[in-house]
Amino acid sequence: MAKIVIDPITRIEGHLRIQAEVNDGRVTDAWSSSTMFRGIEKILQGRDPRDAWYFTQRFCGVCTTVHSIASIRAVENALDITVPYNAEMIRNLIIGIQVVQDHVIHFYHLHALDWVDITSGLKADPVKSAALAASLSDWPLNSPTYFKGVQEKLSTFVNKGRLGPFANAYWGHPAYKLPPEANLMATAHYLEALDWQREVIKIHAILGSKNPHPQTFVVGGMAIPIDPASQNALNAEKLAEIGELLKKARRFVEQVYIPDLLAVASYYKEWAGIGAGIGNYMTYGEYPREAGGKKLWLPPGIILNRDLSRVCPVDHRKVAEYVDNSWYEGDGKPLHPWEGSTEAHYTGPAPPYDMIDTNAKYSWVKSPRYEEKAMEVGPLAKILVAYASGHAPTRGAVDMVLKQLGVGPEALFSTLGRTAARGIETLLVARELPVWLGNLTASIGGGDYTAHNNERWDPADWPAEASGYGFHDAPRGALGHWIRIKEGKILNYQAVVPSTWNASPRDARGERGAYEAALVGTPIADPNKPLEILRTIHSFDPCLACAVHVTDPEGNELINVKVS
Numbered sequence: 001m002a003k004i005v006i007d008p009i010t011r012i013e014g015h016l017r018i019q020a021e022v023n024d025g026r027v028t029d030a031w032s033s034s035t036m037f038r039g040i041e042k043i044l045q046g047r048d049p050r051d052a053w054y055f056t057q058r059f060c061g062v063c064t065t066v067h068s069i070a071s072i073r074a075v076e077n078a079l080d081i082t083v084p085y086n087a088e089m090i091r092n093l094i095i096g097i098q099v100v101q102d103h104v105i106h107f108y109h110l111h112a113l114d115w116v117d118i119t120s121g122l123k124a125d126p127v128k129s130a131a132l133a134a135s136l137s138d139w140p141l142n143s144p145t146y147f148k149g150v151q152e153k154l155s156t157f158v159n160k161g162r163l164g165p166f167a168n169a170y171w172g173h174p175a176y177k178l179p180p181e182a183n184l185m186a187t188a189h190y191l192e193a194l195d196w197q198r199e200v201i202k203i204h205a206i207l208g209s210k211n212p213h214p215q216t217f218v219v220g221g222m223a224i225p226i227d228p229a230s231q232n233a234l235n236a237e238k239l240a241e242i243g244e245l246l247k248k249a250r251r252f253v254e255q256v257y258i259p260d261l262l263a264v265a266s267y268y269k270e271w272a273g274i275g276a277g278i279g280n281y282m283t284y285g286e287y288p289r290e291a292g293g294k295k296l297w298l299p300p301g302i303i304l305n306r307d308l309s310r311v312c313p314v315d316h317r318k319v320a321e322y323v324d325n326s327w328y329e330g331d332g333k334p335l336h337p338w339e340g341s342t343e344a345h346y347t348g349p350a351p352p353y354d355m356i357d358t359n360a361k362y363s364w365v366k367s368p369r370y371e372e373k374a375m376e377v378g379p380l381a382k383i384l385v386a387y388a389s390g391h392a393p394t395r396g397a398v399d400m401v402l403k404q405l406g407v408g409p410e411a412l413f414s415t416l417g418r419t420a421a422r423g424i425e426t427l428l429v430a431r432e433l434p435v436w437l438g439n440l441t442a443s444i445g446g447g448d449y450t451a452h453n454n455e456r457w458d459p460a461d462w463p464a465e466a467s468g469y470g471f472h473d474a475p476r477g478a479l480g481h482w483i484r485i486k487e488g489k490i491l492n493y494q495a496v497v498p499s500t501w502n503a504s505p506r507d508a509r510g511e512r513g514a515y516e517a518a519l520v521g522t523p524i525a526d527p528n529k530p531l532e533i534l535r536t537i538h539s540f541d542p543c544l545a546c547a548v549h550v551t552d553p554e555g556n557e558l559i560n561v562k563v564s
Contacts, residue, residue, distance in 0.1 A: 078468025087221035275415030277518030377477030
């Protein structure tokens with residue numbers, strides 16, 4: 001038996017540690033540990049609930065909108081505030097383009113290097129790379145001259161010993177399967193995506209004043225003025241600019257991202273049988289279709305035991321969190337977020353450490369459960385629920401992807417399926433964003449300039465006590481904020497975020513969380529270079545920083561690889 005420790009594991013923001021046992025070339029057990037405590041929920045206590053969104057969006061610097069929208073929805077739910085139609089469409093545009101940008105960034109910059117051997121592209125024939133790219137789409141940059149230029153740029157980096165964002169990875173690993181020409185194509189599009197994402201996210205600057213962390217969210221709607229006659233408000237010119245940016249976003253998704261995703265996936269079909277995990281999926285649904293946000297474009301629901309014949313409803317009252325294996329105070333009883341607490345009680349080893357005792361508490365992440373069941377959240381959950389619910393756009397996109405890959409629906413329950421579902425969600429949202437823009441434009445054209453509901457803005461109109469919850473299905477999955485208000489101030493605030501669901505340690509009954517369950521059975525070609533573990537964990541898109549450590553069975557460090 002070998003024990004592998006990867007700490008931290010991802011290529012961006014945060015701290016996630018994976019400990020795994022490997023027997024006969026496969027993972028037989030795994031433990032997911034978060035090694036960073038923040039406690040922003042404590043900071044919120046005693047504050048004005050209308051200000052909570054401004055603090056909560058600092059939970060994360062990557063998903064810059066998600067905690068804002070979940071927070072204001074929680075307050076609106078507690079105070080029974082109906083959001084105007086225009087505000088709902090503006091919110092859809094802000095959170096929708098966040099999803100598109102975030103998923104493209106994840107595929108190219110956080111996950112592609114698990115499948116793409118960058119240095120192999122130095123051996124590629126640019127003419128053949130161009131022919132491959134042309135067979136996938138009519139993207140205008142797919143030419144031999146263009147790919148030769150990318151190859152020369154990459155060669156310059158390598159010859160100088162400076163690979164930049166491509167440095168210190170597992171190049172040459174036997175688990176890489178793409179031919180050199182495909183690797184060069186993917187590398188070129190990696191670089192293109194850097195420029196593309198910077199442009200399309202300008203929508204946040206137009207509608208939210210800035211990115212990251214747009215500033216126009218407000219309880220009751222949006223703080224952006226609407227006035228066709230004013231240059232300082234949302235007008236026809238700015239709506240047209242948004243329209244052009246949405247076209248640019250959709251073109252890249254349709255002509256670069258999806259073709260690349262399908263091309264890469266076609267070489268790794270065996271991963272359609274790896275990484276399935278717990279088999280329970282939950283989504284809160286997203287994108288209101290009317291004022292007040294009751295009817296959603298993507299449906300909410302729960303799928304149990306991979307049974308696509310039945311979609312169960314979601315009830316926030318059935319969510320509870322365990323802390324039996326988490327570094328918090330608690331008596332072992334699961335608590336609903338309204339009753340939850342965030343009292344730190346660290347009992348782990350003093351850093352630096354090689355191993356964490358997983359027979360005791362081993363993570364700062366709590367263990368949320370829905371009716372005592374562990375859930376996977378994220379793009380795969382959204383797509384499975386929408387597909388099983390008969391959502392026509394989702395059914396069309398899923399069937400297209402499955403047909404092109406030559407696999408059945410069962411392939412979705414896997415590491416590969418998780419990665420494909422992210423692309424499908426991106427495609428669906430990129431195509432729907434112009435619809436929401438059209439709805440907003442038509443509403444304004446009809447004379448409705450309302451973007452905020454001022455009713456119940458004054459705390460004097462609030463009840464003495466109120467409780468609410470706000471759901472948002474963020475890029476990484478089901479996000480819930482729960483708030484309790486007393487005498488105009490926050491009494492308690494708890495957020496159960498997507499990575500809390502997926503990265504949770506074992507609960508009181510020893511049931512694994514999504515990461516831990518998905519790793520069991522994963523093949524490992526080389527314990528010194530556990531690329532396969534990265535593939536499955538990265539398929540969830542955990543928002544955490546990355547450096548890699550590998551240990552032998554005695555806990556001695558064998559190799560230290562830092563990944564930019």
